[in-house]
Amino acid sequence: MRKFYxxxxxxxxxxxxxxxxxxxxxxxxxxxxxGKVLDSENKRTGGTQRIAVIDQDNSSLSSRALERLTAENFxxxxxxxxDLNSLISQTKDTTGRAYAYAYARSILIIPRGFEDELMNCAxxxxxxxxxxxxxxxxxxxxxxxxxxxxxxxxDFVITELIERDLPMVSTEILKNxxxxxxxxxxxxxxxxxxxxxxMAFVTSxxxxxxxxxxxxxxxxxxxIVTAIANEKEHKTLETLLTVPINRSAxxxxxxxxxGLMALVIALIYLLEFRYYMHGVTGGVGGGEFLDDRLINALxxxxxxxxPVDYVLQGLSIFxxxxxxxxxxxxxxxxxxxxxSAQGLITPLVFLVMVPYFLVLFLDLNAISPVIKxxxxxxPFTHPFMAAPNLLLNDYHTVIxxxxxxxxxxxxxxxxxxxxxxxxxxxxMKLRLRRRS
Amino acid sequence: MSEVLCVDQLRxxxxxxxxxxTGVSFxxxxxxxxxxxxxxxxxxxxxxxxxxxxxxPTSGQITVLGQRLDREADKIREHISYxxxxxxxxxxxxxxxxxxxxxxxxxxxxxxxxxYVETATEIFGLKDRLKEKIGTYSKGMTRKILLARTMMTExxxxxxxxxxxxxxxxxxxxxxxxxxxxxxxxxxxxxSSHNMLExxxxxxxxxxxxxxxxxxxxxxxxxxxxYGAKNLEEVFAEVVKCGNSMCY
Numbered sequence: 061m062r063k064f065y066x067x068x069x070x071x072x073x074x075x076x077x078x079x080x081x082x083x084x085x086x087x088x089x090x091x092x093x094x095g096k097v098l099d100s101e102n103k104r105t106g107g108t109q110r111i112a113v114i115d116q117d118n119s120s121l122s123s124r125a126l127e128r129l130t131a132e133n134f135x136x137x138x139x140x141x142x143d144l145n146s147l148i149s150q151t152k153d154t155t156g157r158a159y160a161y162a163y164a165r166s167i168l169i170i171p172r173g174f175e176d177e178l179m180n181c182a183x184x185x186x187x188x189x190x191x192x193x194x195x196x197x198x199x200x201x202x203x204x205x206x207x208x209x210x211x212x213x214x215d216f217v218i219t220e221l222i223e224r225d226l227p228m229v230s231t232e233i234l235k236n237x238x239x240x241x242x243x244x245x246x247x248x249x250x251x252x253x254x255x256x257x258x259m260a261f262v263t264s265x266x267x268x269x270x271x272x273x274x275x276x277x278x279x280x281x282x283x284i285v286t287a288i289a290n291e292k293e294h295k296t297l298e299t300l301l302t303v304p305i306n307r308s309a310x311x312x313x314x315x316x317x318x319g320l321m322a323l324v325i326a327l328i329y330l331l332e333f334r335y336y337m338h339g340v341t342g343g344v345g346g347g348e349f350l351d352d353r354l355i356n357a358l359x360x361x362x363x364x365x366x367p368v369d370y371v372l373q374g375l376s377i378f379x380x381x382x383x384x385x386x387x388x389x390x391x392x393x394x395x396x397x398x399x400s401a402q403g404l405i406t407p408l409v410f411l412v413m414v415p416y417f418l419v420l421f422l423d424l425n426a427i428s429p430v431i432k433x434x435x436x437x438x439p440f441t442h443p444f445m446a447a448p449n450l451l452l453n454d455y456h457t458v459i460x461x462x463x464x465x466x467x468x469x470x471x472x473x474x475x476x477x478x479x480x481x482x483x484x485x486x487x488m489k490l491r492l493r494r495r496s
Numbered sequence: 497m498s499e500v501l502c503v504d505q506l507r508x509x510x511x512x513x514x515x516x517x518t519g520v521s522f523x524x525x526x527x528x529x530x531x532x533x534x535x536x537x538x539x540x541x542x543x544x545x546x547x548x549x550x551x552x553p554t555s556g557q558i559t560v561l562g563q564r565l566d567r568e569a570d571k572i573r574e575h576i577s578y579x580x581x582x583x584x585x586x587x588x589x590x591x592x593x594x595x596x597x598x599x600x601x602x603x604x605x606x607x608x609x610x611x612y613v614e615t616a617t618e619i620f621g622l623k624d625r626l627k628e629k630i631g632t633y634s635k636g637m638t639r640k641i642l643l644a645r646t647m648m649t650e651x652x653x654x655x656x657x658x659x660x661x662x663x664x665x666x667x668x669x670x671x672x673x674x675x676x677x678x679x680x681x682x683x684x685x686x687x688s689s690h691n692m693l694e695x696x697x698x699x700x701x702x703x704x705x706x707x708x709x710x711x712x713x714x715x716x717x718x719x720x721x722x723y724g725a726k727n728l729e730e731v732f733a734e735v736v737k738c739g740n741s742m743c744y
Contacts, residue, residue: 299578
């Protein structure tokens with residue numbers, strides 16, 4: 061038993077290395093950072109239970125219905141004079157009051173004659189407009205706000221009808237006094253469709269790209285960092301550095317090899333995920349099972365990728381992978397052996413995870429400028445954002461992202477080549493150790 | 497004899513504070529085997545690495561066949577070949593494929609590539625084992641194939657860091673003979689070793705290094721005579737002791 065403890069002690073000591081702990085610590089910091097950002101952004105925007113109501117009826121019933129909404133913790137912005145277009149396209153109303161961005165996401169129209177018609181026991185239509193400005197989780201969540209709000213109003217109306225004890229009221233009216241017509245507005249284009257169907261379609265089309273990209277970036281980076289660390293650990297790099305070949309050829313060969321591997325892996329993952337998503341959604345989003353109404357709505361909203369969109373998206377993803385490879389190459393140069401290489405990849409994981417989660421959860425157009433700048437400075441934000449931006453016809457952001465990714469990649473390739481052209485590739489670790 | 501290598505006041509600092517070499521000067525001629533000896537950390541490997549173009553000198557000048565290392569490193573690499581002390585090879589490649597891969601890096605000429613591989617095969621000796629992966633080789637066999645790779649291109653200057661390290665007596669003797677033979681054909685050989693007996697029998701001239709500087713240069717016989725020593729080991733001990741007590 062004593063010998064077992066001696067061995068156990070040695071094994072634990074071997075495992076308690078900075079290379080093991082640093083990545084874990086960074087992961088904790090990443091999630092704390094993401095959590096903090098999400099929390100502060102949620103506080104800044106005041107949550108998502110906000111709704112703008114165009115009260116065309118301006119009656120006692122509509123007023124009290126909105127009071128009920130407020131009582132149910134909805135933040136209601138009531139407009140009696142504004143119409144839908146002015147609410148969407150203008151930033152201020154006629155009295156100079158600012159239309160908060162968030163209010164314009166969920167718009168409910170209470171029609172003129174709402175109270176009178178209901179008291180005459182006629183079913184009423186509410187028009188519910190979801191203004192989609194991004195496809196993040198927060199946007200998907202806000203599309204549910206309207207459903208909850210109309211349910212509260214309906215409940216209120218039913219109670220009113222029962223309390224007033226109207227003689228002509230039928231059971232059917234009591235059960236369903238309101239019908240809700242769902243609409244989606246994207247880029248000032250409108251379609252009568254359930255926003256959840258649109259979000260489900262877009263999610264099925266765009267969700268797997270960041271997941272695949274995330275996996276490919278980490279995988280490709282690991283390939284290249286391990287390749288360099290392997291050369292160092294097995295002392296083959298020293299020999300390679302003395303043969304008559306251009307140092308930039310050394311860098312390029314490693315990068316292209318890892319890039320090709322990443323491309324193959326990306327294609328395999330994409331096919332796997334398409335198949336997986338098809339299985340999960342039962343074909344919804346795959347095209348062949350979409351009903352005509354949804355297809356027409358998607359075309360009407362412009363939510364269809366054109367060939368040029370696929371090219372731009374592919375380019376953004378490819379440059380994202382290349383940027384990861386270039387960063388990994390520089391990080392790999394610091395590695396002394398394969399064990400230390402695994403720890404060195406941590407900063408890259410951080411750079412990939414932060415935009416991945418924030419893009420998934422937040423609407424980048426609505427976040428604070430500081431966080432926005434930080435996110436856009438990370439090259440991997442751009443490929444994550446490419447598909448949603450292309451669906452929203454935001455070509456400016458996508459092209460700017462591609463230019464930025466290209467510059468980022470070139471700068472890191474330059475650094476990597478300089479490292480290999482100098483003796484730093486062999487001495488950098490040595491220097492760090494001596495300094496410490 | 498024509499001069500192949502000239503090292504003049506070579507200095508190398510790691511960072512700003514750690515001096516590895518503090519003014520190393522020597523010359524190596526064609527047909528000559530020149531050895532660097534010294535204790536661990538004396539600066540032997542750093543000197544070899546700088547000449548092999550993988551470390552950048554802090555100051556000083558190195559010329560190989562009249563070409564300055566700071567200006568024409570790419571050209572110099574065509575004429576040198578370096579065997580690091582703990583060099584490894586690609587374990588997933590067969591011995592033959594490794595030699596072919598290295599030959600392709602030196603020349604685009606197919607016939608030359610074949611000639612290089614044939615030369616290496618001859619040096620390696622165990623032709624049948626060349627079809628096996630290097631990962632299956634013993635330490636001695638790996639060392640031999642690396643040495644074969646170093647010599648196959650017939651470099652003008654072979655830089656060998658502990659060439660016989662890890663080899664058994666018979667293999668070490670074989671390698672020493674090979675080095676001698678290559679030097680006779682005109683190759684200049686710069687090597688370092690801890691094996692004083694090897695150095696004494698192999699080298700034409702010896703430089704004793706310590707603390708990043710050369711303290712003595714001479715033929716083994718001349719140094720033994722100067723220090724009244726029976727062998728090079730005693731010369732080495734005397735020079736290093738003297739160096740530590742600041743005799744110079």
